[in-house]
Amino acid sequence: MSVIPFTSARCRPGPQAHSEICARCSVRQLSICAALPDDDIGQLEAIMRTRTIAPGDRLIEEGAPRRHVFTLTSGMLRLSSDLPDGRRQIGDFLLPGDYLGLADDKIYAQTAEAVMPSTLCSFAVKDMEALMASSPALRDRLYALTRRALQEARESQMMLGRLAPVEKLASFLLLLTRRLQRHGQPHNPLALSMSRTDIADHLGLTIETVSRSFTKLKIQGLIALPEAHLVDIRDRNGLIAVAGLSIDED
Amino acid sequence: MSVIPFTSARCRPGPQAHSEICARCSVRQLSICAALPDDDIGQLEAIMRTRTIAPGDRLIEEGAPRRHVFTLTSGMLRLSSDLPDGRRQIGDFLLPGDYLGLADDKIYAQTAEAVMPSTLCSFAVKDMEALMASSPALRDRLYALTRRALQEARESQMMLGRLAPVEKLASFLLLLTRRLQRHGQPHNPLALSMSRTDIADHLGLTIETVSRSFTKLKIQGLIALPEAHLVDIRDRNGLIAVAGLSIDED
DNA sequence: CGTGATTTTGAGATCATTCAACGGGCGTGG
DNA sequence: CCACGCCCGTTGAATGATCTCAAAATCACG
Numbered sequence: 001m002s003v004i005p006f007t008s009a010r011c012r013p014g015p016q017a018h019s020e021i022c023a024r025c026s027v028r029q030l031s032i033c034a035a036l037p038d039d040d041i042g043q044l045e046a047i048m049r050t051r052t053i054a055p056g057d058r059l060i061e062e063g064a065p066r067r068h069v070f071t072l073t074s075g076m077l078r079l080s081s082d083l084p085d086g087r088r089q090i091g092d093f094l095l096p097g098d099y100l101g102l103a104d105d106k107i108y109a110q111t112a113e114a115v116m117p118s119t120l121c122s123f124a125v126k127d128m129e130a131l132m133a134s135s136p137a138l139r140d141r142l143y144a145l146t147r148r149a150l151q152e153a154r155e156s157q158m159m160l161g162r163l164a165p166v167e168k169l170a171s172f173l174l175l176l177t178r179r180l181q182r183h184g185q186p187h188n189p190l191a192l193s194m195s196r197t198d199i200a201d202h203l204g205l206t207i208e209t210v211s212r213s214f215t216k217l218k219i220q221g222l223i224a225l226p227e228a229h230l231v232d233i234r235d236r237n238g239l240i241a242v243a244g245l246s247i248d249e250d
Numbered sequence: 251m252s253v254i255p256f257t258s259a260r261c262r263p264g265p266q267a268h269s270e271i272c273a274r275c276s277v278r279q280l281s282i283c284a285a286l287p288d289d290d291i292g293q294l295e296a297i298m299r300t301r302t303i304a305p306g307d308r309l310i311e312e313g314a315p316r317r318h319v320f321t322l323t324s325g326m327l328r329l330s331s332d333l334p335d336g337r338r339q340i341g342d343f344l345l346p347g348d349y350l351g352l353a354d355d356k357i358y359a360q361t362a363e364a365v366m367p368s369t370l371c372s373f374a375v376k377d378m379e380a381l382m383a384s385s386p387a388l389r390d391r392l393y394a395l396t397r398r399a400l401q402e403a404r405e406s407q408m409m410l411g412r413l414a415p416v417e418k419l420a421s422f423l424l425l426l427t428r429r430l431q432r433h434g435q436p437h438n439p440l441a442l443s444m445s446r447t448d449i450a451d452h453l454g455l456t457i458e459t460v461s462r463s464f465t466k467l468k469i470q471g472l473i474a475l476p477e478a479h480l481v482d483i484r485d486r487n488g489l490i491a492v493a494g495l496s497i498d499e500d
Numbered sequence: 501c502g503t504g505a506t507t508t509t510g511a512g513a514t515c516a517t518t519c520a521a522c523g524g525g526c527g528t529g530g
Numbered sequence: 531c532c533a534c535g536c537c538c539g540t541t542g543a544a545t546g547a548t549c550t551c552a553a554a555a556t557c558a559c560g
Contacts, residue, residue, distance in 0.1 A: 081408050083494055089408040103400040110404065146396050150353040153403035154360065158331050158339040160410035161454030165548075196507065204411030206549060211508055228507060228557075244333050415516075446539060459516060461540055478524095478539060 021045055030097030030183055031071045035141035043135070047127035051120045059100075059112040059120070066108050068122050069101030075118025076193045079110040080201065090202040091153070093176075093194065095183050101125075102146045116193045155245065160204045163244055168203040169213040170243040173223070173231060178247060190231040217242075271295055280347030280433055281321045285391035293385070297377035301370045309350075309362040309370070316358050318372050319351030325368025326443045329360040330451065340452040341403070343426075343444065345433050351375075352396045366443045405495065410454045413494055418453040419463040420493040423473070423481060428497060440481040467492070 022033060022041045036044060051070075053059055059070070062081060077094040091110055094100060100120070103109055132139040159171050173190060180187035192199075196207045203210065217223045222239045224232040233239060240247050272283055272291045286294060301320075303309055309320070312331060327344040341360055344350060350370070353359055382389040409421050423440060430437035442449075446457045453460065467473045472489045474482040483489060490497055 081404065083408070083412060085494075087412045087494075089411045091404045091407050103397055103404060105394075105397060105401075109401050143393050143396070144355075146393070146400060147353055147355060150396060150400045150403060151355075151359050153400060153407065154331065154341045154353060157341050157403065157406055157410060158333070160407060161339045161451075162333060162337045201411075207507080208509085208550085209548060212548095215508075244335075244337075456517060457539075458518085458541085462516090465540080 021048075021050075025073060027071065027073050027097035027183075031073075032099055032138060032141050032145070033071070035137040036135065040135070043131060044123075044138075047123055047131065049122045051122050053114045053118050053120070055114050055116050057114050059114065060108045062108055062111045064108050066101065066104045066106060067125055069099070069125060069128055070120045070122050072096050072098050072100060073119045073121060076115040077112050077118060078115050078194065078198055078202075079112055081110050088201045089204070090198055091156070092149075093198075093202070095179055096185070097183050099142070099145055102142070102149050115198065159245060165203075165205055165209050166213045166216050166242060167244045168205065169199075169210065170217060170222070170239050171245040171247070172199065172203060173233065174236075174239060174243055174245075174247045177233065188233070189226075190233060192229045192231060196228075271298075271300075275323060277321065277323050277347035277433075281323075282349055282388060282391050282395070283321070285387040286385065290385070293381055294373075294388075297373055297381065299372045301372050303364045303368050303370070305364050305366050307364050309364065310358045312358055312361045314358050316351065316354045316356060317375055319349070319375060319378055320373070321371045322346050322348050322350060323369045323371060326365040327362050327368060328365050328444065328448055328452075329362055331360050338451045339454070340448055341406070342399075343448075343452070345429055346435070347433050349392070349395055352392070352399050365448065409495060415453070415455055415459050416463045416466050416492060417494045418455065419449075419460065420467060420472070420489050421495040421497070422449065422453060423483065424486075424489060424493055424495075424497045427483065438483070439476075440483060442479045442481060446478075 022028060022045050023038060025033070028034065033041060033044060050073075053075075059077065060066075060068075072094050074096050076096075077098075077100065078090050079092045079094065079100075080088050080090045082088050093115065094112075100112055101108075132142065155175070159168055163171060176192075177187040177190055180190070194202075196210050199205075200207045200210045205213075214223075214225060217239070218225055220238070220242075222233070222235045222242065224234055226232060272278060272295050273288060275283065278284065283291060283294060300323075303325075309327065310316075310318075322344050324346050326346075327348075327350065328340050329342045329344065329350075330338050330340045332338050343365065344362075350362055351358075382392065405425070409418055413421060426442075427437040427440055430440070444452075446460050449455075450457045450460045455463075464473075464475060467489070468475055470488070470492075472483070472485045472492065474484055476482060
């Protein structure tokens with residue numbers, strides 16, 4: 001759980017090598033990279049390092065000076081804040097293609113840790129800011145992503161403040177499938193990478209209540225749990241009905 | 251509580267008239283206007299309308315197409331979302347100088363209502379976008395405000411998910427004083443414009459629990475309540491200790 | 501196949517909610 | 531000017547739901 005050093009290597013120089021990395025990247029059309037046409041993607045590659053982290057490893061720590069921003073290319077991250085007495089709130093889970101560092105200014109406002117083995121593109125803040133200054137499309141995309149993150153945080157406020165445990169869990173499952181779908185990832189049998197503790201810390205519950213809520217959804221026939229981390233959504237509309245939150249049907 | 255029509259008038263033309271309005275505005279240095287020097291503020295005035303709304307009146311409605319954005323110049327607004335069964339979550343209260351429309355994209359994600367008599371500057375989205383395109387400073391300021399809003403939403407997530415009622419209330423009072431201070435408004439005896447119901451809907455509690463939490467803070471000698479809507483913070487450090495959330499001591 | 505971590509289930513305790521009543525402030529109307 | 535009613539906030543009592551504590555069951559890993 002300690003901060004691990006950079007183990008990455010600079011991208012090899014040369015336009016061919018550059019265009020290959022990003023061109024074949026699985027999140028090319030999802031992340032901020034989508035703002036740049038193939039011809040310009042080399043600018044991003046030039047300031048990029050790749051990085052791998054193992055489950056539980058801490059990528060950035062709350063309160064540390066913000067020197068890097070990231071794009072998650074595979075795996076999953078959790079963004080969390082801690083209270084002195086150990087209570088934890090997971091503000092968000094990051095999916096491949098998501099950008100890390102949207103809310104932060106001079107210092108990181110949240111801790112980022114890997115939920116599962118993950119790979120990222122890392123950028124020095126200075127480099128990214130310079131690139132944003134020269135690329136309006138990139139800047140606009142980051143701005144749009146920030147607005148979306150704010151919208152999702154507002155949804156989360158409703159979830160945390162006004163929903164009952166079962167409603168929270170149903171909403172969480174639906175929101176996760178929606179995001180996975182958008183990111184072009186499998187979502188029919190929903191693979192939950194995070195632990196029950198993580199889910200509890202995201203929904204403002206205890207692990208026992210999360211587990212009981214899973215059981216309730218199971219008993220109602222809305223989901224099936226072939227494994228603890230595999231959720232088969234049997235009745236999506238029924239799940240939406242208990243969720244309370246209005247989930248877009250896209 | 252119904253949507254009221256525009257009762258405002260276009261700004262009178264002429265550079266003199268323009269510069270007077272904003273130049274003497276009390277939130278000139280707080281709002282997005284601060285991004286523009288006095289010489290350029292006329293561009294903002296040219297696309298601006300002023301507007302007044304009464305307590306309880308609805309300015310914008312969740313789900314409606316986003317055609318206007320606003321700067322609050324006096325009073326207070328609440329941003330809320332509703333569940334079909336009537337449950338409500340107030341995501342944020344807006345103070346003079348705050349911008350309304352940061353998170354929204356094509357449609358408004360939240361309802362905005364006046365907590366007290368309020369005045370605003372109104373801008374057509376099209377006009378504002380055009381101005382943003384021509385004024386990097388304005389655009390950057392809006393981006394910075396969005397990031398800050400996201401940070402505050404994350405703080406709110408912690409508050410809603412992991413704090414006990416008394417901690418929530420203590421945090422709320424401290425965060426409000428901090429914001430009032432930043433906005434150059436009186437905050438020593440804290441004037442709460444919103445009702446107990448609003449506070450409850452913001453903290454994810456019932457009004458009874460809010461009231462009881464006030465009483466607890468009173469009994470502990472941390473605050474005094476000369477009136478129900480006037481909070482005298484007697485022991486700020488004690489309040490911070492109860493809050494749990496780390497409140498900057500600026 | 502055993503060991504430890506994770507998840508699930510159970511029982512009791514705690515705390516916020518619900519339901520109810522009381523009191524104060526304010527505006528209206530007599 | 532006072533009385534009345536309404537809205538809002540506070541307080542009380544009891545319910546109920548989640549949390550806490552505890553144990554069993556399942557899973558992951560070596």
